[in-house]
Amino acid sequence: MGLGFTIGFIGVLILFHAAYSTIQYRTLLKITEEEFSGSPLIVVIELTLGLLLCTWAALNVPGKFLCILPDSDENRIVSLPGNLDFMIFNHRGKIFPVEMNERLRH
Amino acid sequence: MVTKTEESELKNLEIQVDNGGGGAWEYLSLVRKLKVRRSDKVLKHGLSILNDSKLRSKLGADEWTLYEQVAVAAMDCQCLDVAQDCTKALRKRFSESKRVGRLEAMLLEAKGSWEKAEKAYSSLLEDNPLDQIIHKRRVAMAKAQGNISGAIEWLNKYLEIFMADHDAWRELAEIYSSLQMYKQAAFCYEEVILAQPTVPLYHLAYADVLYTLGGLENVQTAKKYYASTIDLTGGKNTRALFGICLCTSAIAQLTKGKNKEDKEGSQLQSLAAKALERDYKQRAPDKLPQLTTALKSLTLSS
Numbered sequence: 039m040g041l042g043f044t045i046g047f048i049g050v051l052i053l054f055h056a057a058y059s060t061i062q063y064r065t066l067l068k069i070t071e072e073e074f075s076g077s078p079l080i081v082v083i084e085l086t087l088g089l090l091l092c093t094w095a096a097l098n099v100p101g102k103f104l105c106i107l108p109d110s111d112e113n114r115i116v117s118l119p120g121n122l123d124f125m126i127f128n129h130r131g132k133i134f135p136v137e138m139n140e141r142l143r144h
Numbered sequence: 145m146v147t148k149t150e151e152s153e154l155k156n157l158e159i160q161v162d163n164g165g166g167g168a169w170e171y172l173s174l175v176r177k178l179k180v181r182r183s184d185k186v187l188k189h190g191l192s193i194l195n196d197s198k199l200r201s202k203l204g205a206d207e208w209t210l211y212e213q214v215a216v217a218a219m220d221c222q223c224l225d226v227a228q229d230c231t232k233a234l235r236k237r238f239s240e241s242k243r244v245g246r247l248e249a250m251l252l253e254a255k256g257s258w259e260k261a262e263k264a265y266s267s268l269l270e271d272n273p274l275d276q277i278i279h280k281r282r283v284a285m286a287k288a289q290g291n292i293s294g295a296i297e298w299l300n301k302y303l304e305i306f307m308a309d310h311d312a313w314r315e316l317a318e319i320y321s322s323l324q325m326y327k328q329a330a331f332c333y334e335e336v337i338l339a340q341p342t343v344p345l346y347h348l349a350y351a352d353v354l355y356t357l358g359g360l361e362n363v364q365t366a367k368k369y370y371a372s373t374i375d376l377t378g379g380k381n382t383r384a385l386f387g388i389c390l391c392t393s394a395i396a397q398l399t400k401g402k403n404k405e406d407k408e409g410s411q412l413q414s415l416a417a418k419a420l421e422r423d424y425k426q427r428a429p430d431k432l433p434q435l436t437t438a439l440k441s442l443t444l445s446s
Binding site for chain 1: 145146147148149151178179180181184187188191192194195216218219220221222223225226229230233250253254256276277280281283284285287288311314315342343344345376377378380
């Protein structure tokens with residue numbers, strides 16, 4: 039988790055640096071009165087690198103992804119909750135008493 | 145609804161606690177959350193926590209919930225003296241509590257003194273006429289005494305006031321099914337499905353009741369609900385697959401003289417049959433020949 043956070047932080051810093059470089063490049067072009075067709079190649083590479091690092095961090099920091107399908111092996115309903123509000127006490131289990139020699143002691 | 149992960153967690157905790165390795169409080173909380181009925185284990189481990197004063201003081205305010213849980217478990221296991229002690233301890237702590245009053249009336253019920261319990265419930269209802277749990281206990285008491293028609297009457301009166309209680313509708317459906325009053329049971333299952341449409345087990349039960357009722361319309365609707373069960377369970381429910389095959393052959397028998405419209409009926413049946421055969425080949429290959437002969441006789445008789 040710490041590694042994910044650091045890498046995400048570095049990715050965000052790289053993105054900010056790329057944005058700053060692009061703005062600087064644009065001001066330079068304004069001085070020389072040329073048109074701004076696109077960022078220089080190295081800034082684009084820096085941008086892709088930042089994107090990859092941030093995506094990797096975003097996938098790893100939140101932790102284990104859970105399945106959302108209702109019929110997947112973890113989420114499928116195995117049994118209904120027993121209707122405990124309607125529970126009755128004179129069932130056939132009365133014949134098999136629990137071997138409970140303990141009492142509530144105090 | 146108990147999902148597979150929750151059930152495996154419960155089983156692991158149970159094994160852990162049974163073999164003496166801690167975690168009893170987590171086990172008891174999980175049992176309380178999932179509303180499963182494990183009264184013997186709850187009684188054993190709950191009592192061991194309550195008798196150990198160190199563990200008891202660690203629980204803080206939760207110990208009274210544990211008292212209640214152990215009292216109900218003791219009543220279920222017929223250890224009425226343990227239940228009496230727990231209830232007395234609760235009454236000492238909360239002397240003016242309706243919840244403890246309910247527990248005491250449940251204890252009378254477990255002892256078998258039905259009239260005293262009935263009187264206790266009526267007096268509790270006078271103070272609080274809209275207490276759902278007491279109404280439900282009255283139904284349970286009627287059921288325990290064997291007075292099923294009385295239980296149905298009480299339950300119907302309860303459902304006129306509290307129409308949204310899907311547990312009560314489910315209980316009524318099960319009572320009607322046990323009395324073979326399938327039309328009323330079908331109505332109750334419809335209410336349950338309305339309340340919880342994503343639980344495939346209710347669709348399955350409804351389809352079973354409709355198929356038992358018989359008649360062309362009911363069997364066609366049953367087929368639809370078996371299909372929705374297969375949809376919700378991703379095709380893994382064997383009973384629903386069998387249901388589709390039986391419904392298709394029953395429909396074909398019922399419409400024998402009339403116009404023959406096969407369309408997607410036979411396609412659904414052949415798909416279900418194939419899925420069944422694949423399932424059996426994987427899980428019970430020695431029963432596969434019986435299955436194939438049974439399915440062949442279904443398609444032949446239609």
